[in-house]
Amino acid sequence: MIISTWEWIRLLGLLAYFYFTISIIFGLLRKSSFIKSHKNLIYHIHQNAGWLGLITVIAHMVVLLIDRYEPYSIAGILIPFSANYRSLPSALGTIAFYLFLMVIMTSDLWIRTMNRSLWKKLHFLVLPAWVLSLVHGVLIGTDTENTLIIMFYVISGGMTMLVLVIRTLNGFMKKVNVSMLHNN
Numbered sequence: 772m773i774i775s776t777w778e779w780i781r782l783l784g785l786l787a788y789f790y791f792t793i794s795i796i797f798g799l800l801r802k803s804s805f806i807k808s809h810k811n812l813i814y815h816i817h818q819n820a821g822w823l824g825l826i827t828v829i830a831h832m833v834v835l836l837i838d839r840y841e842p843y844s845i846a847g848i849l850i851p852f853s854a855n856y857r858s859l860p861s862a863l864g865t866i867a868f869y870l871f872l873m874v875i876m877t878s879d880l881w882i883r884t885m886n887r888s889l890w891k892k893l894h895f896l897v898l899p900a901w902v903l904s905l906v907h908g909v910l911i912g913t914d915t916e917n918t919l920i921i922m923f924y925v926i927s928g929g930m931t932m933l934v935l936v937i938r939t940l941n942g943f944m945k946k947v948n949v950s951m952l953h954n955n
Contacts, residue, residue: 776838781914783831788904790824792927795901799938825875828868860911863903870900
């Protein structure tokens with residue numbers, strides 16, 4: 772059975788979102804104190820999932836160029852708000868792509884030449900990129916009314932938010948413990 776370009780677009784978009792979600796979850800887990808062992812494995816899952824997400828989203832964009840039903844131009848893909856089809860949701864995907872690209876490039880290619888503080892700030896742009904990609908998928912995805920896709924978005928979003936809250940609370944507790952030690 773031959774899969775249509777429209778099916779490839781949907782599949783690659785969902786797969787890119789999945790990889791980025793995995794990367795973010797494992798990136799957040801990596802610094803959590805409850806994960807003392809396996810930090811190296813967690814780091815590699817984080818890093819590889821990020822690269823797989825980037826490669827998959829680029830494939831998603833390339834297939835958009837060759838789709839005959841709703842073809843995108845190169846400008847429509849690379850310049851936010853210039854797409855003829857659903858300009859706002861398309862733009863959210865484009866902006867998310869650039870944010871993911873910036874995070875991956877600064878993390879894996881330029882990290883040794885950057886100020887650590889700047890790198891860390893840029894690295895957290897992955898969270899708004901992920902939110903934009905989720906909103907992009909929900910608004911433009913033709914599968915958004917499918918119960919399994921809704922469950923996929925809810926579960927992936929819920930898990931990511933849960934790990935983010937745990938990571939934030941963990942960091943807060945470390946600061947409280949350090950400040951209590953300094954006060955005694």
